[in-house]
Amino acid sequence: MPLTTDPQQRRRDSSPYVDLTRAQWSALREKTPLPLTADEVERLRGLGDVIDLDEVRDVYLPLSRLLNLYVGATSNLRGALNTFLGDAGGGQGAQPGTPFVIGVAGSVAVGKSTTARLLQALLARWPEHPRVELVTTDGFLFPNAELHRRGLMSRKGFPESYDRRALTRFVADVKSGRAEVTAPVYSHLIYDIVPGERLTVHRPDILIVEGLNVLQPALPGKDGRTRLGLADFFDFSVYVDARAEDIEQWYLGRFRKLRETAFQNPFSYFRKYTQVPEEEALDYCRMMWRTINKPNLLQNVAPTRGRANLVLRKGPDHKVQRLSLRKL
Numbered sequence: 001m002p003l004t005t006d007p008q009q010r011r012r013d014s015s016p017y018v019d020l021t022r023a024q025w026s027a028l029r030e031k032t033p034l035p036l037t038a039d040e041v042e043r044l045r046g047l048g049d050v051i052d053l054d055e056v057r058d059v060y061l062p063l064s065r066l067l068n069l070y071v072g073a074t075s076n077l078r079g080a081l082n083t084f085l086g087d088a089g090g091g092q093g094a095q096p097g098t099p100f101v102i103g104v105a106g107s108v109a110v111g112k113s114t115t116a117r118l119l120q121a122l123l124a125r126w127p128e129h130p131r132v133e134l135v136t137t138d139g140f141l142f143p144n145a146e147l148h149r150r151g152l153m154s155r156k157g158f159p160e161s162y163d164r165r166a167l168t169r170f171v172a173d174v175k176s177g178r179a180e181v182t183a184p185v186y187s188h189l190i191y192d193i194v195p196g197e198r199l200t201v202h203r204p205d206i207l208i209v210e211g212l213n214v215l216q217p218a219l220p221g222k223d224g225r226t227r228l229g230l231a232d233f234f235d236f237s238v239y240v241d242a243r244a245e246d247i248e249q250w251y252l253g254r255f256r257k258l259r260e261t262a263f264q265n266p267f268s269y270f271r272k273y274t275q276v277p278e279e280e281a282l283d284y285c286r287m288m289w290r291t292i293n294k295p296n297l298l299q300n301v302a303p304t305r306g307r308a309n310l311v312l313r314k315g316p317d318h319k320v321q322r323l324s325l326r327k328l
């Protein structure tokens with residue numbers, strides 16, 4: 001075949017991604033079995049997130065089909081592997097299925113939690129994988145007392161503010177097929193790890209792991225050697241992307257909403273911001289964005305985008321405008 005001289009075509013050929021416009025992607029919904037029923041639409045509304053239902057149909061429903069295809073293909077591959085291994089190694093060969101693990105990465109306030117909860121609800125509708133569990137990485141932040149001790153209280157969300165070894169061990173244990181694996185729990189109300197509380201994951205069909213740093217490369221070991229990182233246990237990963245200026249607006253919008261709701265709770269760490277004028281509270285929020293979340297986005301989170309299997313690029317209205325899917 002003659003090499004193309006069209007520079008745009010050459011760029012497309014050498015990119016590891018297939019780039020799709022929203023229109024190209026949403027056309028795939030015609031090929032997606034299981035359209036949403038009226039009941040399911042109601043149930044999605046019940047998740048409590050602001051979700052435009054056209055967005056669910058055009059973007060997230062085809063995505064649930066794509067993931068359903070990946071789960072099926074992984075299961076076929078496992079079957080082939082089992083046939084190959086037979087009873088090699090005294091019966092270790094025939095491996096039962098382990099959970100399919102999906103990572104969801106992106107900045108604070110880009111919409112990771114909303115995307116992850118939506119995917120959980122949509123994926124659970126498929127008869128092949130009804131049990132979908134969701135874990136957020138905030139449970140692996142060091143408790144505030146430890147962050148204070150390490151001088152990291154104003155670095156919450158930076159890679160070093162997490163117990164990365166425990167997080168990787170948790171996902172490795174789930175991926176190994178262990179019947180029960182537990183994780184610590186973070187509370188946004190008290191802005192800290194909840195002492196003594198654990199959540200338990202019971203060998204789901206799919207585990208979604210959502211957090212800022214899920215695509216970070218592994219830390220080197222004490223001997224300087226490379227070790228396995230969290231992303232080594234992912235079967236698929238999604239990076240939710242948007243302009244930093246848009247994300248800042250969403251961060252402020254969420255803070256405004258929380259100031260009228262959750263922050264009013266007498267136990268809320270942020271209650272003090274309901275007792276001062278709104279502009280003063282928003283100045284504090286802007287400072288948090290400028291000094292913590294934006295630098296973390298630019299220094300640590302955004303550089304991991306190229307490791308994702310799928311990048312969802314949102315516009316200022318939260319609608320996904322472009323998608324990049326890694327070629328196989």
Ligand SMILES: Nc1ncnc2c1ncn2[C@@H]1O[C@H](COP(=O)(O)OP(=O)(O)O)[C@@H](O)[C@H]1O
Pocket residue numbers: 049050051052055106107108109110111112113114115250251253254317318
């Ligand atoms: N698809 C969406 N449509 C409309 N609003 C959204 C969407 N996704 C997120 N948001 C809003 O953006 C803000 C941040 O979303 P959230 O899921 O809490 O982000 P993250 O988990 O990345 O911090 C919230 O106020 C949320 O309601």
Ligand SMILES: CC(C)(COP(=O)(O)O)[C@@H](O)C(=O)NCCC(=O)O
Pocket residue numbers: 108136137138139156157210211212213288292293
């Ligand atoms: C808890 C978070 C670090 C996010 O954690 P994740 O689940 O992504 O690991 C973040 O939402 C946060 O609270 N950051 C601290 C700065 C701030 O209050 O915005």
